Amino acid sequence: MVNPLVECVESRRRALVSSCLVALAVLAAGSGGVRAQALANPPQASAQDALSARFEVSAQAVRASKGGDLTATVLLSRPSPRAVEVAFQTSGTAIAGVDYVIDQSPLVVPPGETRADLHVTIRPATTPDTDKSLFITLVPGQPRGPSLVGVASHDGIGGPFSSHVVHLAPIELGDPLPGLTGAELTSFNKGRETFEHRFTPSEGLGPFYNATSCESCHSKPVTGGAADLYRNFYLAVYQFGPTLPQQSASIPPFLSAVVPAFGSGVDHATTTQFTLEGGRPLIPDTVFGFPVLSAQRNSIPIFGVGSFEFVSNATILSHADPDDLDGNGVSGRANTALAGTAMGRLGVKSQSNNIELFTRAPLQNQMGITTNPFMGPGSIVSLPLSPVQVSGDPNAPTFDHDPVADPELSSERLGDLIAFTRFLAPPVPKPFDADAAAGAAIFSQVRCTDCHIPSLPSSKGPVRAYSDLLIHFMGDTLVDKLKFGEAPTTTTDFRTQPLWGVSHFAPYLHDGRAPTIMDAIQMHAGEAQTSHDLFMALTEAQRLQVIVFLEHL
């Protein structure tokens, strides 16, 4: 008795590093048919892309004693203007031509279409007492990766049928994580539409803003990326109390440390009228007689940041060495709050660990778009009551003084926006050439990897971001004195910036002061002084090899 089934054996959320197996056919023991078994191909998360294919198998029964036909449908994620060849492999103890016949290889999806059927003819059993297995595996496109799809045997386990994605070409910047379900992909795509949407005053833009869309500051080289220098914005706070600069607050009427480039009339706090004639908010020298601190920020890319949520606190802490007990000059601190239970990962000072908050905060602070918490109270585990974050209680709805009713973004669109950020795939490294490989070795030798740790384990597999997600002192010239959390060192330290895809995201450092990667390396000091000095002592050719290596990430 043939009992085909398809089962997703692992959470779709594991798609970053793992994936589901698909059982095409199970030929039960005793009937002398072909028996399919689980094929445990270790998938390669980083080899995925926008054009993808998946198997879809409907419930069919073939009696192995009599033989019969199985049909598996290959579905493309989208039509292609060219014919798409979907390669597959067969393996197992079943013998082609004896136990089964497949006469299409490769399977070809015609131009403009999204499906093609794979026909498997099961031949009548010749050896009635022997189980045989058949694996049919879609082969991802070059340059790498074995299949994500296998054929499994699960005696007695019936439907429901699921499907699975195999990617046909390397992932590109802006693509979703591989292995998303249809619903997740829909949300991702809708989220990208909202991410690229230019908000207008009648939709709630303002009364203060720096940008009219998320894309405004996250579009280089594609949506979700970084931004040129002209998209920089200012942060400013005033200091009060005896422990300057740890005690600071946002400048009225701003709701956070973000200083908007555009705003409404002079009476900012009470105005109910959004007006483009309004005064450009200035950064005052003092507030209530207290000194004002200000600094610039350059936009950072968001590719792959969803994976940071799945790096455990323990993993982050395992690299921390706040008192430099090992005496190597590199310390590294976690940006924590709530007695260490909230540990930052996101932002240039690791000031947040929650993508929802990291979405809602810029919506409010950069665009004046208000939202309600998506998950409700208790879901936010980010650093509380930080003036650089959402105003006041991060669990609370955001509000503003323009004429558009709050919240200005619906829960559905906010959810999609969060999904977009969560599901944006990390940049994929290019295959290393000789120079890049040499550069990688030098990168480690000069101890850049002390902080730019190539890979962190996470519950979703390795996160190859080249960051420890800790904050470090980078020398006096980089200090901006702005407090980003409970730890006093947040006034001086910066997070180790992830380096995946780094060549796309110039300019560099928190305020974009470094036009090139080389400039950025040369501006490393403080805890990075030793690495800086070792790097500068290299030959020029070796330094270039390091740059080449970084350009491959």
Next chain:
Amino acid sequence: MSPIQTQNRRTALRLALVALLGTLSAGASYLAPSDPPVPGVGEAGGPTTALSPPDMAKWLAGRKVFDRDFVVPLGLGLPNYNANSCRACHSDPAMGGAGPLEVNVSRFGHDGAGTETFVNLPGGQAASKLRPPPDGTRENYPSGLPNPADNADVFEQRQTPTLLGLGLVDTIADSTILANEDPFDLDGDGIKGVARILMVNGNPEVGKFGWKAQIPRMSDFVRDAMGGEIGISVPDDGRGFAFTDSDAVPDPELSQLDTDTLSFFLANLGPPPGGDSQNPSAQAGKVVFQSLKCAVCHRPSLNSSIPGVRVGLFSDLLLHDVQPPGFHGMEEPGAASGMYRTPLLWGINKTGPYMHDGRAETLEQAILGHHNEAEFSSQGFVALTPGSKADLLNYLASL
């Protein structure tokens, strides 16, 4: 975060996701993409006419300058700046085009809330958005001195106008513009119109560019914008529009060659393509456009000084006051508060938002935002049947 929290959030997120099968769309391109494909003649961002290979090479070289991301070592900043490339603001719908609200620029001055004579505050009218990092200040005054902007009570934002077709506008003779002036409304239609007269080296010239027609020639615009917006000094041609700056890079920061090719690119950057003008509704809208006297100021075309060439810009290049009662804004000699050059309407469907500060999100809002000299037109629009309104909007969209 605890595993429990993670699981809860995940579960709830799933519930919120809409269970529909989606399709993948290709990754969107950079907002203002660098080095985009070269459009053809007649396409937005393409050259005005087919260029010879050497001219095309020069045009492309100029486009590269327009596309260049300036950095501090190249002279970015006066030290103030608003953007680090021309492309940054002029990108809708193609390189050289208009810009969204967020690349507006700000101006300020003082007029005692309308009770005093307008004065420029120290540092001038422009309020630049940025200084090169790591500078934490962004005002136009040296740190530690009183901030002149503290005394500002007039603020005005300015939208990025499209540069497509600028070179053709540059060929319109001063006398052609002056011929349509009616400063005293002698014809009694309620519409005046006055040319912006600028003294250049002691000689009067008509301003053609900028919201207040404050720039007479395209070559002046290049110097003004490179200096004022990017902080890049350009070789001085003695006409008074070139900036020098106080950063560490010697002036001029743009070479003569780059300046020439940039000017050549702009001079040969074609006007924006129109839409479907043969559409019957648009044809009917054309009649409405005429009957509402829109065409008195938004003149469909002006003669170029090049024989036989008419420039279909939909502007008289004159200053008019169409602001609502009580408006008070920036003043310049020869361009009082509320006086703005008639904006060009070609390609307007792709250059929103509208009006000098971008207050109008749609063309309909822009029409309704016309007052004073344009009161007849906007009131006439309000009185139109829905069908005629649609016709007019279709016509505008076809320009």
